[in-house]
Amino acid sequence: MMSKASSWLPLFFLFAHLFHASHADLGTASQYSPPYTPTACFGSDATQFPSSNYFAAAGEGIWDNGAACGRQYLISCINSVxxxxxxxxxxxxxxxxxxxxNSVSRPIREGTTMVLSNAALAAIAVPHAPSLNIDFRQV
Structure with a gap:
Protein backbone atom coordinates (compact mmCIF):
# COMPACT_ATOMS: atom_id res chain seq x y z
CA MET A 1 0.00 0.00 0.00
CA MET A 2 1.40 3.45 -1.02
CA SER A 3 1.53 6.29 1.44
CA LYS A 4 0.18 9.68 0.43
CA ALA A 5 3.72 11.13 0.28
CA SER A 6 5.03 8.44 -2.02
CA SER A 7 2.04 8.72 -4.38
CA TRP A 8 2.91 12.31 -5.40
CA LEU A 9 6.67 11.69 -5.57
CA PRO A 10 6.71 10.54 -9.25
CA LEU A 11 4.65 13.58 -10.20
CA PHE A 12 7.11 15.87 -8.37
CA PHE A 13 10.07 14.41 -10.30
CA LEU A 14 8.23 14.82 -13.59
CA PHE A 15 7.59 18.52 -12.94
CA ALA A 16 11.11 19.04 -11.63
CA HIS A 17 12.49 17.59 -14.85
CA LEU A 18 10.20 19.64 -17.10
CA PHE A 19 10.64 22.92 -15.26
CA HIS A 20 14.25 22.89 -14.13
CA ALA A 21 15.88 26.17 -13.20
CA SER A 22 17.99 27.83 -15.84
CA HIS A 23 21.57 28.74 -15.04
CA ALA A 24 21.83 31.22 -17.90
CA ASP A 25 21.15 34.92 -18.20
CA LEU A 26 19.32 36.81 -20.91
CA GLY A 27 20.86 39.78 -22.65
CA THR A 28 21.40 41.53 -25.94
CA ALA A 29 24.22 41.47 -28.44
CA SER A 30 25.30 43.48 -31.42
CA GLN A 31 28.47 43.32 -33.47
CA TYR A 32 31.48 45.40 -34.25
CA SER A 33 33.89 45.17 -37.14
CA PRO A 34 37.66 45.25 -37.53
CA PRO A 35 40.00 46.71 -36.70
CA TYR A 36 39.83 44.89 -33.39
CA THR A 37 42.26 46.85 -31.25
CA PRO A 38 41.18 46.19 -27.69
CA THR A 39 42.92 48.27 -25.07
CA ALA A 40 40.73 47.92 -21.97
CA CYS A 41 41.77 44.36 -21.09
CA PHE A 42 45.12 43.19 -22.44
CA GLY A 43 46.51 46.09 -24.42
CA SER A 44 47.29 45.28 -28.03
CA ASP A 45 48.52 41.72 -27.35
CA ALA A 46 47.38 39.64 -30.34
CA THR A 47 47.60 36.39 -28.33
CA GLN A 48 44.49 37.40 -26.37
CA PHE A 49 42.24 36.51 -29.31
CA PRO A 50 40.95 32.92 -29.33
CA SER A 51 41.86 30.94 -32.44
CA SER A 52 38.15 30.62 -33.28
CA ASN A 53 37.87 34.44 -33.50
CA TYR A 54 34.84 34.15 -31.22
CA PHE A 55 35.33 37.10 -28.89
CA ALA A 56 33.42 40.11 -27.60
CA ALA A 57 33.61 43.44 -25.85
CA ALA A 58 31.71 43.59 -22.57
CA GLY A 59 28.80 45.96 -22.17
CA GLU A 60 28.47 47.92 -18.95
CA GLY A 61 26.09 45.34 -17.47
CA ILE A 62 28.80 42.66 -17.33
CA TRP A 63 31.97 44.81 -17.33
CA ASP A 64 32.31 44.50 -13.54
CA ASN A 65 35.09 47.12 -13.17
CA GLY A 66 37.31 45.16 -15.57
CA ALA A 67 36.80 41.76 -13.95
CA ALA A 68 35.07 40.65 -17.17
CA CYS A 69 38.40 40.63 -19.02
CA GLY A 70 39.22 37.09 -20.05
CA ARG A 71 35.89 35.66 -18.94
CA GLN A 72 34.38 33.11 -21.26
CA TYR A 73 30.71 32.67 -21.97
CA LEU A 74 28.54 30.18 -23.81
CA ILE A 75 26.07 32.15 -25.90
CA SER A 76 23.19 31.33 -28.20
CA CYS A 77 20.72 33.45 -30.12
CA ILE A 78 17.11 33.49 -28.90
CA ASN A 79 15.57 35.96 -31.38
CA SER A 80 16.14 39.19 -33.25
CA VAL A 81 14.21 42.10 -34.70
CA ASN A 102 36.08 52.01 -25.05
CA SER A 103 36.32 49.98 -28.26
CA VAL A 104 37.89 51.69 -31.27
CA SER A 105 35.40 50.10 -33.66
CA ARG A 106 31.93 51.20 -32.57
CA PRO A 107 29.16 48.66 -32.00
CA ILE A 108 26.21 48.63 -34.38
CA ARG A 109 23.91 49.15 -31.41
CA GLU A 110 24.88 50.89 -28.19
CA GLY A 111 23.94 49.61 -24.73
CA THR A 112 24.05 45.88 -25.41
CA THR A 113 25.27 43.21 -23.01
CA MET A 114 27.99 42.06 -25.41
CA VAL A 115 29.41 43.32 -28.67
CA LEU A 116 30.46 40.31 -30.74
CA SER A 117 33.16 39.94 -33.33
CA ASN A 118 31.88 39.35 -36.86
CA ALA A 119 32.85 35.66 -36.65
CA ALA A 120 31.03 35.16 -33.34
CA LEU A 121 27.83 36.81 -34.53
CA ALA A 122 27.87 34.91 -37.83
CA ALA A 123 28.17 31.63 -35.93
CA ILE A 124 24.83 32.12 -34.13
CA ALA A 125 22.87 34.40 -36.50
CA VAL A 126 22.83 35.80 -40.00
CA PRO A 127 25.72 38.28 -40.36
CA HIS A 128 23.56 41.33 -41.08
CA ALA A 129 21.38 41.04 -37.95
CA PRO A 130 21.46 44.46 -36.23
CA SER A 131 20.97 43.10 -32.71
CA LEU A 132 20.10 39.84 -30.99
CA ASN A 133 18.50 38.67 -27.80
CA ILE A 134 20.90 36.10 -26.37
CA ASP A 135 21.12 33.46 -23.72
CA PHE A 136 24.55 33.53 -22.04
CA ARG A 137 26.28 31.66 -19.27
CA GLN A 138 29.78 32.12 -17.88
CA VAL A 139 31.98 29.02 -18.11
Whole structure:
Protein backbone atom coordinates (compact mmCIF):
# COMPACT_ATOMS: atom_id res chain seq x y z
CA MET A 1 0.00 0.00 0.00
CA MET A 2 1.40 3.45 -1.02
CA SER A 3 1.53 6.29 1.44
CA LYS A 4 0.18 9.68 0.43
CA ALA A 5 3.72 11.13 0.28
CA SER A 6 5.03 8.44 -2.02
CA SER A 7 2.04 8.72 -4.38
CA TRP A 8 2.91 12.31 -5.40
CA LEU A 9 6.67 11.69 -5.57
CA PRO A 10 6.71 10.54 -9.25
CA LEU A 11 4.65 13.58 -10.20
CA PHE A 12 7.11 15.87 -8.37
CA PHE A 13 10.07 14.41 -10.30
CA LEU A 14 8.23 14.82 -13.59
CA PHE A 15 7.59 18.52 -12.94
CA ALA A 16 11.11 19.04 -11.63
CA HIS A 17 12.49 17.59 -14.85
CA LEU A 18 10.20 19.64 -17.10
CA PHE A 19 10.64 22.92 -15.26
CA HIS A 20 14.25 22.89 -14.13
CA ALA A 21 15.88 26.17 -13.20
CA SER A 22 17.99 27.83 -15.84
CA HIS A 23 21.57 28.74 -15.04
CA ALA A 24 21.83 31.22 -17.90
CA ASP A 25 21.15 34.92 -18.20
CA LEU A 26 19.32 36.81 -20.91
CA GLY A 27 20.86 39.78 -22.65
CA THR A 28 21.40 41.53 -25.94
CA ALA A 29 24.22 41.47 -28.44
CA SER A 30 25.30 43.48 -31.42
CA GLN A 31 28.47 43.32 -33.47
CA TYR A 32 31.48 45.40 -34.25
CA SER A 33 33.89 45.17 -37.14
CA PRO A 34 37.66 45.25 -37.53
CA PRO A 35 40.00 46.71 -36.70
CA TYR A 36 39.83 44.89 -33.39
CA THR A 37 42.26 46.85 -31.25
CA PRO A 38 41.18 46.19 -27.69
CA THR A 39 42.92 48.27 -25.07
CA ALA A 40 40.73 47.92 -21.97
CA CYS A 41 41.77 44.36 -21.09
CA PHE A 42 45.12 43.19 -22.44
CA GLY A 43 46.51 46.09 -24.42
CA SER A 44 47.29 45.28 -28.03
CA ASP A 45 48.52 41.72 -27.35
CA ALA A 46 47.38 39.64 -30.34
CA THR A 47 47.60 36.39 -28.33
CA GLN A 48 44.49 37.40 -26.37
CA PHE A 49 42.24 36.51 -29.31
CA PRO A 50 40.95 32.92 -29.33
CA SER A 51 41.86 30.94 -32.44
CA SER A 52 38.15 30.62 -33.28
CA ASN A 53 37.87 34.44 -33.50
CA TYR A 54 34.84 34.15 -31.22
CA PHE A 55 35.33 37.10 -28.89
CA ALA A 56 33.42 40.11 -27.60
CA ALA A 57 33.61 43.44 -25.85
CA ALA A 58 31.71 43.59 -22.57
CA GLY A 59 28.80 45.96 -22.17
CA GLU A 60 28.47 47.92 -18.95
CA GLY A 61 26.09 45.34 -17.47
CA ILE A 62 28.80 42.66 -17.33
CA TRP A 63 31.97 44.81 -17.33
CA ASP A 64 32.31 44.50 -13.54
CA ASN A 65 35.09 47.12 -13.17
CA GLY A 66 37.31 45.16 -15.57
CA ALA A 67 36.80 41.76 -13.95
CA ALA A 68 35.07 40.65 -17.17
CA CYS A 69 38.40 40.63 -19.02
CA GLY A 70 39.22 37.09 -20.05
CA ARG A 71 35.89 35.66 -18.94
CA GLN A 72 34.38 33.11 -21.26
CA TYR A 73 30.71 32.67 -21.97
CA LEU A 74 28.54 30.18 -23.81
CA ILE A 75 26.07 32.15 -25.90
CA SER A 76 23.19 31.33 -28.20
CA CYS A 77 20.72 33.45 -30.12
CA ILE A 78 17.11 33.49 -28.90
CA ASN A 79 15.57 35.96 -31.38
CA SER A 80 16.14 39.19 -33.25
CA VAL A 81 14.21 42.10 -34.70
CA UNK A 82 15.19 40.60 -38.04
CA UNK A 83 12.88 37.62 -38.68
CA UNK A 84 14.59 34.23 -38.81
CA UNK A 85 18.00 35.74 -38.03
CA UNK A 86 18.96 33.22 -35.34
CA UNK A 87 20.68 29.93 -36.06
CA UNK A 88 18.70 27.96 -33.49
CA UNK A 89 20.58 25.18 -31.77
CA UNK A 90 23.97 26.89 -32.24
CA UNK A 91 25.91 27.68 -29.10
CA UNK A 92 29.42 29.10 -29.12
CA UNK A 93 32.01 30.00 -26.53
CA UNK A 94 33.33 33.56 -26.60
CA UNK A 95 36.04 35.37 -24.68
CA UNK A 96 35.75 38.96 -23.40
CA UNK A 97 38.71 40.96 -24.72
CA UNK A 98 37.57 44.58 -24.39
CA UNK A 99 35.05 47.02 -22.98
CA UNK A 100 32.36 48.05 -25.48
CA UNK A 101 32.35 51.66 -24.32
CA ASN A 102 36.08 52.01 -25.05
CA SER A 103 36.32 49.98 -28.26
CA VAL A 104 37.89 51.69 -31.27
CA SER A 105 35.40 50.10 -33.66
CA ARG A 106 31.93 51.20 -32.57
CA PRO A 107 29.16 48.66 -32.00
CA ILE A 108 26.21 48.63 -34.38
CA ARG A 109 23.91 49.15 -31.41
CA GLU A 110 24.88 50.89 -28.19
CA GLY A 111 23.94 49.61 -24.73
CA THR A 112 24.05 45.88 -25.41
CA THR A 113 25.27 43.21 -23.01
CA MET A 114 27.99 42.06 -25.41
CA VAL A 115 29.41 43.32 -28.67
CA LEU A 116 30.46 40.31 -30.74
CA SER A 117 33.16 39.94 -33.33
CA ASN A 118 31.88 39.35 -36.86
CA ALA A 119 32.85 35.66 -36.65
CA ALA A 120 31.03 35.16 -33.34
CA LEU A 121 27.83 36.81 -34.53
CA ALA A 122 27.87 34.91 -37.83
CA ALA A 123 28.17 31.63 -35.93
CA ILE A 124 24.83 32.12 -34.13
CA ALA A 125 22.87 34.40 -36.50
CA VAL A 126 22.83 35.80 -40.00
CA PRO A 127 25.72 38.28 -40.36
CA HIS A 128 23.56 41.33 -41.08
CA ALA A 129 21.38 41.04 -37.95
CA PRO A 130 21.46 44.46 -36.23
CA SER A 131 20.97 43.10 -32.71
CA LEU A 132 20.10 39.84 -30.99
CA ASN A 133 18.50 38.67 -27.80
CA ILE A 134 20.90 36.10 -26.37
CA ASP A 135 21.12 33.46 -23.72
CA PHE A 136 24.55 33.53 -22.04
CA ARG A 137 26.28 31.66 -19.27
CA GLN A 138 29.78 32.12 -17.88
CA VAL A 139 31.98 29.02 -18.11
Missing amino acids: LPQACKHGETIQIKIVDRAR
